[in-house]
Amino acid sequence: MVNKYYILTIGICLTLIAASFSGCVEEEAEEMVLIFAMAGDADKLDPADVTDGESISRTDNIFESLVEYTEGGTDIQPALATSWEVSNDGLDITFNLRKNVKFHDGTDFNADAVVFSFERQYNTSNPYHDYGEWAYWSYMYYDIDYVEKINDYKIIIHLKNSNAAIMTSLAMFTVAIVSPTNAEKWGEDAFKHPVGTGPFKFVEWIKDDHITVEANENYWRARPTLDKIIFRVIEDPSARLLAIQAGEIHGMEYPDPSSFDLIKSDSDLQLLTQAGMNVGYLAMNTGYGYYDENENGVQDSDENWVETPGYFEPLTNKLVRKAINYAIDKNSIIDNLYKGTAIVAKNGMPPFMLGYNDDIVDYSYDPDMAKDLLEEAGYPNGFNTTLWVMPVSRPYMFDPPKIAEAIQSYLADVNINVELYQIDWSTYLEETENGNHPMCLLGWTGDNGDPDNFMRVLYGSDSASIGTAGNVAFYNNSLVQEKFTAALQSYDVTERAKLYEEAQVLIHEDAPFVYLAHATQNMVFLSNVKGYVLNPTERKFFYPVEIE
């Protein structure tokens, strides 16, 4: 027996020694690996077929578009296109493409790849069209008629209508260029095997655990300093914080505001903060939506207004919606729950954007006024309803259940009894887009810095389409929609601003939303991580990052 243990002990010692040597060898190579904790896993890794920040944060490091935003801004600069020219009528945009760029799988980047990446989204007869939902195309790109190849390094994008936001939209993830050979190889599973031209190459995706990418040695700019990025999924904000305090990870998103003091006092950590381009709100279902039968993103004359599944009589009344606006003390929510990491919202887009109407006087906190309005509306004893609550932290609302509970007790004070309803995130999006809710919490993070991306997508009648609604209050005011359409087609900045300002007056008067907050975006890194720049679009680019 004794001998056996001796052998075992010696064996263990030898293994340990060997292990420590191999450890040394690895250290000599000194790979620069950044581990970043995300709040959720990616949905898909096809940039054209996702709408959620969690997916986009990963694909943004693998793919590139024709043009891109300047670091930390929303101005346009060349990326895969070296130059472009807009025709006089604004309907044709000609792009010259960058030469000698290769996809990660060795395929050449050229006009065919660009045409493929666009065409699969809009051309219903394209064999790859069936592999995706292409939600963003109907939100932002339906003005694109078709994309034409002139030669291997020149293409033209033809528009149906003039569209003032199209250039900034072309820097979005939706129109990132994907490898056609890769799409052909994997078919409908291509979203699990992303191949782009970006600074990092996809390595592996372990569902709900991590996604790994490594440096692209043949990147057309200089090779990234980082050798590898591991995007780990840690859903719980306190678990993320514990992990970074222990040095297990190098960075994390969505820290909880109650832990900011702790982070600031820790010299091993740095907190990056910037005003966010977002809005968090409570939407009240005003009752009516339409079915977008032909999927063109517009309410056509043969598409009638019908009751949404969540139709709830009291909320169709403007007075009730105003009462709810008066009943909620936003200032207290911002001060005490957001802990000052947000500013109070009075309009549906952040204040620094074109056409923000600062003359609007917000609904004050006035429960007595709310009760009077309810009485006037015919509900002197209040009513019962349901509020749909997001289950996950979002950039515009770090802890929706807490905020919902606060709103619940504010409304109880004016005799509106609210039940909270929670369901998992992807079902939540589906059900709210379908209008199943009487009231719901939601919000929006701007994609391209253009007001159209907030206004028309969130508050236009055309977006009140049951099943794909961006306008989850199903707010329908044809005057507002007309102003949005005119603003999108005009290139005159002052005229656009004026139209948006007028629209906000009408929205404020109809009160389909309780606008709550414009939250700051916050990220935590270890102090030795350098070069990360926050973007107003909240997209995450790790190309310039290094670890000292």
Next chain:
Amino acid sequence: MIRERETKTQELIRRFKYNKSAVFGLILILFLVFIAIFADFIAPNDPTPSPPELENSLKPGFWSNEGLEGYPLGTDMLGRCILSRIIFGARISLTVGFIAVGIASILGIIIGVTAGYFGKWIDSLLMRIVDIIFSFPALLLAIVIVATIGQGLDKAMIAIGIVYSPQMARIMRGSVLYIKEMEYIEAQKAIGSKNLRIIFRHVIPNSLAPVIVYGTLMMASAILDAAALGFLGLGAQPPTPEWGAMLSESRLYIVSGAWWAATFPGIAIILAVLGLNLLGDGLRDILDPRLKT
């Protein structure tokens, strides 16, 4: 030594008093029942103030100078008094425990008596069904049931009741099998009493002792499971001050230093479960004839 004759009840009380930990358990439970009944008078603050007092968010309690007057155990994220919420929570947890075990007992007695008294294929069939339910972990099954019939405290009670009924059924069947062979039952059969009369007048009353013992112990598990469901967001819905839900809402803030919001509801759960377990053990000691010394 010759002892004076004492009634059965007096004997039980004497033996119970002798069991220190059981007495402690009983006191603990009586205390919780007391605060649950008189919560409205005892609680220093409204457990769910409307409108909310958000400016009181996450203030510490009596141990700190930064604490608020009148909030001895501090406040939670929404500025609500933790002590008051725990006091009202006692009402909820005890009700949940009692009703869930009530449901389990009724179902269990029906199944157990039917199986034990009638035997044969009825017994085999019912006990195999019970075996199948038994093969699921209790909490998992409760989650499945809640997911099917919907969230909420009432649904959670039903789910826990269903999950615990097989256990009750087995206990009941065991004691019915024993009682069924007794001479007085045979005597009843001999004078031609109907089955139902025998079951309700003789079998059930005589086999209740283990149900009471295990019911008490089960109540502890039921409270724990209700807290777990509340923690997972499937049980009590906000703003109900349920202990498990309070724990789950507040755990986020432990890291940032507000330990009190999650700690005290946790202690409340421990005390209730401990009290019921001690009491249950004590009852078993005195009621189980096999343990009689």
